[in-house]
Amino acid sequence: MDQNSFDPLDTDILPAVRSRPTITDVAKLCGVTPATVSRVLNGKKKFSASQAVRDKIIETARNLGYVPDLSARNLHRRGTHIIGLFASPQTHMAEGINESLLEGIAEVLHAGGYDVFFELGANTLENPLPFWRFDGAILLQAPRAETVTELDRRCVPYVCVNERVGNPTAFVLADDSMGTSRALDHLAQLGHKKIAYANARATYFSHYSVTERYETLLQGVRERGMQLVAGHDVPFSSAAEFLQQTIREQQATAVITYDHHIAVMLVGASPGLGLRIPQDYSLICFNDVFPVALLPPPLTAVAVSGREMGRIGGDLLLNSLLTPSAKPGKVIRIAEDLIVRGSTAPPTAAAPNQNNAHPRAAAGSRAADRASL
Amino acid sequence: MDQNSFDPLDTDILPAVRSRPTITDVAKLCGVTPATVSRVLNGKKKFSASQAVRDKIIETARNLGYVPDLSARNLHRRGTHIIGLFASPQTHMAEGINESLLEGIAEVLHAGGYDVFFELGANTLENPLPFWRFDGAILLQAPRAETVTELDRRCVPYVCVNERVGNPTAFVLADDSMGTSRALDHLAQLGHKKIAYANARATYFSHYSVTERYETLLQGVRERGMQLVAGHDVPFSSAAEFLQQTIREQQATAVITYDHHIAVMLVGASPGLGLRIPQDYSLICFNDVFPVALLPPPLTAVAVSGREMGRIGGDLLLNSLLTPSAKPGKVIRIAEDLIVRGSTAPPTAAAPNQNNAHPRAAAGSRAADRASL
DNA sequence: TATGCTTAGGTAAACGTTTACTCAAATCCT
DNA sequence: AGGATTTGAGTAAACGTTTACCTAAGCATA
Numbered sequence: 001m002d003q004n005s006f007d008p009l010d011t012d013i014l015p016a017v018r019s020r021p022t023i024t025d026v027a028k029l030c031g032v033t034p035a036t037v038s039r040v041l042n043g044k045k046k047f048s049a050s051q052a053v054r055d056k057i058i059e060t061a062r063n064l065g066y067v068p069d070l071s072a073r074n075l076h077r078r079g080t081h082i083i084g085l086f087a088s089p090q091t092h093m094a095e096g097i098n099e100s101l102l103e104g105i106a107e108v109l110h111a112g113g114y115d116v117f118f119e120l121g122a123n124t125l126e127n128p129l130p131f132w133r134f135d136g137a138i139l140l141q142a143p144r145a146e147t148v149t150e151l152d153r154r155c156v157p158y159v160c161v162n163e164r165v166g167n168p169t170a171f172v173l174a175d176d177s178m179g180t181s182r183a184l185d186h187l188a189q190l191g192h193k194k195i196a197y198a199n200a201r202a203t204y205f206s207h208y209s210v211t212e213r214y215e216t217l218l219q220g221v222r223e224r225g226m227q228l229v230a231g232h233d234v235p236f237s238s239a240a241e242f243l244q245q246t247i248r249e250q251q252a253t254a255v256i257t258y259d260h261h262i263a264v265m266l267v268g269a270s271p272g273l274g275l276r277i278p279q280d281y282s283l284i285c286f287n288d289v290f291p292v293a294l295l296p297p298p299l300t301a302v303a304v305s306g307r308e309m310g311r312i313g314g315d316l317l318l319n320s321l322l323t324p325s326a327k328p329g330k331v332i333r334i335a336e337d338l339i340v341r342g343s344t345a346p347p348t349a350a351a352p353n354q355n356n357a358h359p360r361a362a363a364g365s366r367a368a369d370r371a372s373l
Numbered sequence: 374m375d376q377n378s379f380d381p382l383d384t385d386i387l388p389a390v391r392s393r394p395t396i397t398d399v400a401k402l403c404g405v406t407p408a409t410v411s412r413v414l415n416g417k418k419k420f421s422a423s424q425a426v427r428d429k430i431i432e433t434a435r436n437l438g439y440v441p442d443l444s445a446r447n448l449h450r451r452g453t454h455i456i457g458l459f460a461s462p463q464t465h466m467a468e469g470i471n472e473s474l475l476e477g478i479a480e481v482l483h484a485g486g487y488d489v490f491f492e493l494g495a496n497t498l499e500n501p502l503p504f505w506r507f508d509g510a511i512l513l514q515a516p517r518a519e520t521v522t523e524l525d526r527r528c529v530p531y532v533c534v535n536e537r538v539g540n541p542t543a544f545v546l547a548d549d550s551m552g553t554s555r556a557l558d559h560l561a562q563l564g565h566k567k568i569a570y571a572n573a574r575a576t577y578f579s580h581y582s583v584t585e586r587y588e589t590l591l592q593g594v595r596e597r598g599m600q601l602v603a604g605h606d607v608p609f610s611s612a613a614e615f616l617q618q619t620i621r622e623q624q625a626t627a628v629i630t631y632d633h634h635i636a637v638m639l640v641g642a643s644p645g646l647g648l649r650i651p652q653d654y655s656l657i658c659f660n661d662v663f664p665v666a667l668l669p670p671p672l673t674a675v676a677v678s679g680r681e682m683g684r685i686g687g688d689l690l691l692n693s694l695l696t697p698s699a700k701p702g703k704v705i706r707i708a709e710d711l712i713v714r715g716s717t718a719p720p721t722a723a724a725p726n727q728n729n730a731h732p733r734a735a736a737g738s739r740a741a742d743r744a745s746l
Numbered sequence: 747t748a749t750g751c752t753t754a755g756g757t758a759a760a761c762g763t764t765t766a767c768t769c770a771a772a773t774c775c776t
Numbered sequence: 777a778g779g780a781t782t783t784g785a786g787t788a789a790a791c792g793t794t795t796a797c798c799t800a801a802g803c804a805t806a
Contacts, residue, residue, distance in 0.1 A: 020527075022792055033756055038794055048753055065526070070506055071447040072792035075761045080444065115506070118491035133443055133488070153438070154393075261663070268669045291637045291664060296644045395762055406786055411764055421783050445762035448791045 021064040029060050037061070041068070083109050083317065084134035085118040088142035101161060104310020105138060112318045136317050139163050142207065157320045161313035162306075164208035169320040170330040172313040176209060176286075177216040179302035179336030183284050184220045186300070186338055187254050190346045192282060194227045196246035198257040198266065213258060213286065239269035247281050248273070253347035254282035260292050260301070267295050278345035288339050297342035304336045394437040402433050410434070414441070456482050456690065457507035458491040461515035474534060477683020478511060485691045509690050512536055515580065530693045534686035535679075537581035542693040543703040545686040549582060549659075550589040552675035552709030556657045557593045559673070559711055560627050563719045565655060567600045569619035571630040571639065586631060586659065612642035620654050621646070626720035627655035633665050633674070640668050651718035661712050670715035677709045 023041075027034045032053060039047040040057045060066075074080050085105070106116045114135070137151055137158035148166040151158050160168040187195060197217055200210050221228040229250045230242065243266060246252045257263040263285035270277060277283050277297055285292060288303030312332055320326055396414075400407045405426060412420040413430045433439075447453050458478070479489045487508070510524055510531035521539040524531050533541040560568060570590055573583050594601040602623045603615065616639060619625045630636040636658035643650060650656050650670055658665055661676030685705055693699055 023794095024792075034793075035757080035795075036755055039755090042794085044795090048755085050754065053754085069448065069792050071444045071453065072761090073794075074444040075442070075448055075763090075792080076794050078761070115492075119488075261667075264664045264667050268664075268667045268671070271669045290634070291641075294634075294637050294641045296641045296669075298641070396764095397762075407763075408765075408787080409785060412785090415764085417765090421785090423784065426784080442762050445791090446764075448762080448793090449764050451791070 021066045023066070023068065026057065026061050026064060026066050029064070030056050032057070079135050080133055081114050082134050083114045083116050084137045085116060085140060086137060086143040086147050087118075087140035088144065100306030101140070101310040101313075104307035104312075105161070105314045106310075107307075108311050108314030108318065112314070114318075136321050138313055138317060139165060139168065157317065157324060159313050159317045159320070161309055167328050169326060169328045170313075170316040170332060172309050172316065172332045172334065174209070174304040174309070175333035175336050176213050177220075178333075179286065179304070179338065180213065180216040180220045182336065182338035183256055183300075183302055184217075184224055184226065186340065186344065187282065187284070188224050188226065190254075190282065190344060192226070192254040192347050194229060194250070194252045194254075195221060196230045196242075196250070196252035196255045197228055198230065198242055198255055198262045200258040200262065210258065217256065239265040240273060242266070243269055243273055243275060243281075247275060252281070254284070254344070257283070257285040260285050260287040260289055260299075263292060263299055263301075264295065267299075277343050282344040282347070284338075284344060293339075293341065295343075299343040300341045301339050302336050303339050304334055309334050394439045396439070396441065399430065399434050399437060399439050402437070403429050405430070452508050453506055454487050455507050456487045456489050457510045458489060458513060459510060459516040459520050460491075460513035461517065473679030474513070474683040474686075477680040477685075478534070478687045479683075480680075481684050481687030481691065485687070487691075509694050511686055511690060512538060512541065530690065530697060532686050532690045532693070534682055540701050542699060542701045543686075543689040543705060545682050545689065545705045545707065547582070547677040547682070548706035548709050549586050550593075551706075552659065552677070552711065553586065553589040553593045555709065555711035556629055556675055557590075557597055557599065559713065559717060560655065560657070561597050561599065563627075563655065563717060565599070565627040565720050567602060567623070567625045567627075568594060569603045569615075569623070569625035569628045570601055571603065571615055571628055571635045573631040573635065583631065590629065612638035613646060615639070616642055616646055616648060616654075620648060625654065627657070627717070630656070630658040633658050633660040633662055633672075636665060636672055636674075637668065640672075650716050655717040655720070657711075657717060666712075666714065668716075673714045673717040674712050675709050676712050677707055682707050 023034045023037050027037045030037065030053070036049060036053065037057050040049055040054050041061060070080075085102070102118075109116050117133075134156060137156055139148065139151075139158055139160045141163055143163070143165065145165075152167060158166070158168045159170050159172065160166065161172045162174065164171055164173065184195070197214065199214055200207075218228060220226075229252050230246050239262075243255075246255065255266060257266065263283060266283060267277065270280075275281060282300075284300045284302065286302045288301040292299040292301050312334070316330075316332070396407045396410050400410045403410065403426070409422065409426065410430050413422055413427050414434060443453075458475070475491075482489050490506075507529060510529055512521065512524075512531055512533045514536055516536070516538065518538075525540055531539070531541045532543050532545065533539065534545045535547065537544055537546065557568070570587065572587055573580075591601060593599075602625050603619045612635075616628075619628065628639060630639065636656060639656060640650065643653075648654060655673075657673045657675065659675045661674040665672040665674050685707070689703075689705070
């Protein structure tokens, strides 16, 4: 590279940054040393200062708009007090349970004195700097493999929430076997015997729950003497084919879907086939999120509290930040519920018209509450 | 407070943090000074070093896993190289256009050498520290008023994307008047004269576009000699009442909805009233996002490129970080398109059966692509 | 009155980088 | 060959906080 030529993009030239009051400014105005200001402002318990000095410092700091410089503070404290949240850039971070999950995480970690930042996919091996910004991390849906190995390599404590990768201090997962049980019990009670399962296509979407849900379902069906048709790898584009095969040809009377996306597609494809829900088949989906409570008909769904998952994840991370010793890999399961709405009914045709065809009837469900905001 | 008692929660005791290699470690191993290491690793152009030293430093740094401490670096550089993203904790951050929007923002800012963090509502006036973590900010949907005033007070440069609050250097907004025009032109061409508008309830949701869409719509209808019924403040819970009033009583032949949530509710409420789409009324919604392309029928929708909004927003912020002088308040409008699907047809009954009732026909739309992941 | 405790707050080092100066040696120019 | 420039790299200060250690006064006790 020619080192003599003029380079208008020379990175040696940094943009100027406006300055702000420092602890020394406050100290000077109060006639004390920076140390005193620091101790007063940090409310050090074993430090004694006269009330007069205390008041003056606090007032001066407020007037000046003084705020400690976090770079300096962190440099000294050897920690950033930041928790990083990682997920695949491709996942809807606030869709599904993710949104309430973030709320739960933030709630707990803030209370513990940490800031929570959601990292938007900047961290590559080329640019590993961001990793050092974090005292700890929480892995959400489908973080990049690079992210996980870097966290491991750098010994940053982390927790997996609704995801199952790496070697975190803990996994916080939905108890899908509970959800499956409730769904199957409900269907069994209605009299269904032959159930179809519309799974996600593992090729495109490798979340651990893809196989987990399938397996718990398989076992649940076996235990109840029910029958499971179809199963893995239902291509997303073939909702109509799926219904044709399972409902029409194999005569399943109920469908369970891996998630709300698939359920929406089945609802969309049904009129074209002359299939009515729940008269011609019952439908239950995992994920009680928008828009399942608002569809025609509102769907019976398996629900889990994202907020609780988040809270527990945050708690576990906090613990492992305080006592880094604990051994990793603990698995916590969060209970799943079944929210019964208008998409399930007894299998014989002409179900009574008391199903919740009207959105009003869905009021009180979480998804409905959210959507009304 | 009793200062002598034992307090197990004494915050004076900070958790120990493991240490990592510093620039001095690298320097010692290479037999040079930290300054040289710094200059080599930062690729300072006007600094000359022998190739041998250069190679040794780089290799040693790699072996040691050295990564510069950002607190120290930032302390010296007086800047964090972090951009903060702010939005209301209540908004679905990745729902609707927000997701692609984040991608666009991150893409541009990363290229500009900044990290992008999404701040999860920690910043209160009680705890204003997080504000100092940011060299700049981007305001997304409904940031808290506190956030805006703090940014203003501290002179942090910021840009508003798809939102209209505060005094940012620029606003990046969707061109709703274009979307409205396209929607109305489409309906006019099909022969519709009387249009109903299902707006969001301003009481609950105060996004600037609530009034903006309504007003452009009002004007567009006037210009085309069409008629607008209903309008503001349609309560979210009364989809059925809305349809009853506008379609049944006032005989509107088409409905435009403020967003996809409302559209979903109308779709859900229609069967209960014996209304078919598009045979009994046509439906167009703003926001071409999940699940509008997958509903029965797939909906005609007004679409805007979130990625482009994000990119432009990031660009503008980058500019104002380099040249803080520019005067604020510029407004950039991003073009809106109309994606025609199966929910619109001529107003007279019994539309031909060539409408896109099958999800397959919706392939190629953005929302459909996304959902298939 | 000497001793010891408490109160109030100062001193200075340290955290890890970066960079404006400085300077000796090597190289180039005439 | 002698001066001028370039090359290669060291020195030390600075960024803003925090905190271990120290001191000096005030007061009570023996």
